[in-house]
Amino acid sequence: AQSVTQLDSQVPVFEEAPVELRCNYSSSVSVYLFWYVQYPNQGLQLLLKYLSGSTLVKGINGFEAEFNKSQTSFHLRKPSVHISDTAEYFCAGIQGGSEKLVFGKGTKLTVNP
Amino acid sequence: GAGVSQSPSNKVTEKGKDVELRCDPISGHTALYWYRQSLGQGLEFLIYFQGNSAPDKSGLPSDRFSAERTGGSVSTLTIQRTQQEDSAVYLCASSLAPSQSAFFGQGTRLTVV
Numbered sequence: 001a002q003s004v005t006q007l008d009s010q011v012p013v014f015e016e017a018p019v020e021l022r023c024n025y026s027s028s029v030s031v032y033l034f035w036y037v038q039y040p041n042q043g044l045q046l047l048l049k050y051l052s053g054s055t056l057v058k059g060i061n062g063f064e065a066e067f068n069k070s071q072t073s074f075h076l077r078k079p080s081v082h083i084s085d086t087a088e089y090f091c092a093g094i095q096g097g098s099e100k101l102v103f104g105k106g107t108k109l110t111v112n113p
Numbered sequence: 114g115a116g117v118s119q120s121p122s123n124k125v126t127e128k129g130k131d132v133e134l135r136c137d138p139i140s141g142h143t144a145l146y147w148y149r150q151s152l153g154q155g156l157e158f159l160i161y162f163q164g165n166s167a168p169d170k171s172g173l174p175s176d177r178f179s180a181e182r183t184g185g186s187v188s189t190l191t192i193q194r195t196q197q198e199d200s201a202v203y204l205c206a207s208s209l210a211p212s213q214s215a216f217f218g219q220g221t222r223l224t225v226v
Contacts, residue, residue, distance in 0.1 A: 010211075043204070051212060094212055098169055101211070101215055
């Protein structure tokens, strides 16, 4: 069973609209959760992470995510997107027991003018 | 260096040849990961090294794939008798500890012709 699930493979939105990219994790994943971004033709970089503490985590470029234990979710949000946010976004978590970092299949965000 | 370094950045090889991909992690990082990224497939976990522990090889797709990490630092991923389906971007990442953020290299784009 997949440990981290990204429910949407592609999300098109218009510039300045809000966006939410969904991520759910299974019980096999510990509560160390991450969002990474991959801009076109570039490597992956960390957007934000949740290790403990406040369930609302703020990251770079105006993104934030909320850890919800009861819904086993870690959705990524931005209130107003820019064209430059067009990229692929990956949710990741540490798999309990093995300690390896596992990724969802990614969500391609396309911001249109 | 300041970041994770991978070499070569691009590799074109003939079917049936062996290839070696190199990863230089960030100094002091004990955890090292290899992933494969194919079009539309997200990040596929290959292998994970943590300190002096036995590596987690559960993601290696076949016995043609192997990896080693010498002296707890540099890692080499070897693919023997390459096949066309091995064509992908191979990504390396390292982190201070399994629960900490992983930093990615730019990847090696492997093309098997």
